[in-house]
Amino acid sequence: MPLSQSADTLPLPPGDNGLPLLGKTLSFFRDPDFALKQHQKYGDVFKTKLLGSPTLFMRGYEANRFILSSENQYFEISWPPSTKALLGPLSLVLQTGTIHQNRRKLLAQAFMPRALSGYIATMEQITHQYCDRWVKQTELTWYPELRHYTFDIACKLLAGLDQGSKTNLGQAFETWTEGLFSIPIALPWTKFGRAKRSGDRLAQALEAIIQQRQQSSEPGTDTLALLIQAEDEAGQRLSIAELKDQILLLLFAGHETLTAAVAAFCLLMAQHPDVMAKVRSEQQQFPVHEPLTLDQLKQMTYLEQVLREVMRLIPPVGGSFRTVLETCEFNGYQLPKGWMVFYQIGATHQDETLYPEADRFEPERFSPQQMQQQSADRQKYGYLPFGGGIRECLGKEFARLEMKIFAALLARNYDWELLPDQNLELVRLPTPHPRDGLKVKFYPFNPDSSFQSRSS
Secondary structure, eight states, X not given: OBOOGGGTTOOOOOBOOOBTTTXXXXXXXXXXXXXXXXXXXXXXXXXXXXXXXXXXXXXXXXXXXXXXXXXXXXXXXXXXXXXXXXXXXXXXXXXXXXXXXXXXXXXXXXXXXXXXXXXXXXXXXXXXXHHHHHHHHOEEEHHHHHHHHHHHHHHHHHHOOTTGGGSHHHHHHHHHHHTXXXXXXXXXXXXXXXXXXXXXXXXXXXXXXXXXXXXXXXOOSSHHHHHHHOBOTTSOBOXXXXXXXXXXXXXXXXXXXXXXXXXXXXXXXXXXHHHHHHHHHHHTTSXXXXXOOHHHHXXXXXXXXXXXXXXXXXXXXXXXXXXXXXXEEETTEEEOTTOEXXXXXXXXXXXXXXXXXXXXXXXXXXXXXXXXXXXXXXXXXXXXBTBOGGGSOTTHHHHHHHHXXXXXXXXXXXXXXXXXXXXXXXXXXXXXXXXXXXXXXEEEOOTTSOHHHHHO
16 A cells, blocks of 8 residues: 555564675575575565665565556566666566557467467477477486477467577577576676677577568568567557567567476476376377367366466466555555565465465365365465466466477376486576476386386
């Protein structure tokens, strides 16, 4: 709520600002449990300093509701300096107000049901190609492979580029991604410095692709083609500069966070063979030798519960930053104008009042019976794998579609087990993934074998 004139003496939240300049920046980047430790010490709201800015951490679905329902009133989207510098000034995630709303409408056309239905065949084809390759490898470090897989799909469907992971664009993209959430010191050997140089190469490559497409008599059917032809409400088309920034954002969103989600599915299925057996049982009702359809995918209700629980337990994004536009109050504390606020998805998903035994993997949390017992408000602000409010991830249905296709095809045809002597601790930045890259044995599924007895 806004702060009245008579309440301007409300206390700031408790906390520790850390070092004079860096504050707690190093701890934030290096310690995946930084926020949890501070919350345990100070409560649901605490103050600190990140990258020279006073910052408030807030957790819980009530905090999420307050922040996300007050977008452009008391809060405005904000990003770390490294992210802002690398994403490009015209990127949708950096735009605000009317410009953001108009551009979001344009980009949303690429994720309507009709467009999504047209993506299924390509997603299925690329999934089969990668699975064939993984079977031949027998043993592999899966996470890097999954990064190539999601990038190839994103490149093909968003920019019409085949096998993007094998191109110079793919190599530059990997380096660029590594610097998105880093300390913004542009020296040649720093993550940020390397990312800036790679970002320049990405911009050049994307500009060449866009110019070639603009000059073509057949623009194509992918997202880039749609955006080249799209017009805003004033009849204006996107400039090359904006097309570059928006396609780069979509490649990141359609690759980085999605890789984290499918990797989490692979890890959790290997650890929970009983759940995997139920996923496989559901798949038996569908014609496995026919192409997938949007209608079939919608009928995979248990798989939907599993994927929702995967993203609850290991959300692809831990939270998001906002800037306080106007001094306001939350839970008796003053949130000063100009401060940063970090609302937390991961901490919300671990809230025991929302999710009893929150550390346990339990897809039944999202069964129709369980969901009916939760208020719409708690569902809306207590489960945020794609963010929320007016800035909820634009491509969430694209991501959900790809995840479900990947999971269904793997469950039908393949099996995998974790190799011994590997570190499965999750590295959280830029997105969560097992420290040793998820080493597995991968082979065709034999329905006659006892999956549960082998894995128990």
